[in-house]
Amino acid sequence: MSHDTNAKLIYMANQIATFFKSQPQDEAAQGVATHINKYWEPRMRRQLFQHIDGGGEGLSPLVLEAASKIKRPQAA
Numbered sequence: 001m002s003h004d005t006n007a008k009l010i011y012m013a014n015q016i017a018t019f020f021k022s023q024p025q026d027e028a029a030q031g032v033a034t035h036i037n038k039y040w041e042p043r044m045r046r047q048l049f050q051h052i053d054g055g056g057e058g059l060s061p062l063v064l065e066a067a068s069k070i071k072r073p074q075a076a
Contacts, residue, residue, distance in 0.1 A: 049067070
């Protein structure tokens with residue numbers, strides 16, 4: 001995966017987290033996960049998990065918290 005693709009996914013995930021940050025903590029993480037599950041295609045979620053599995057550098061703590069609630073796609 002290219003650095004640009006990674007940077008764009010990190011940016012988009014963090015934007016979603018920023019939107020939900022004003023909600024109570026448990027609802028915020030669920031909101032991030034629900035949004036990503038609903039609107040991100042499996043390829044994007046797969047790339048997100050590859051980044052998280054590699055340490056998740058640059059991702060908001062809220063995105064990392066939501067990761068356990070995001071549907072992990074099958075390997076390509």
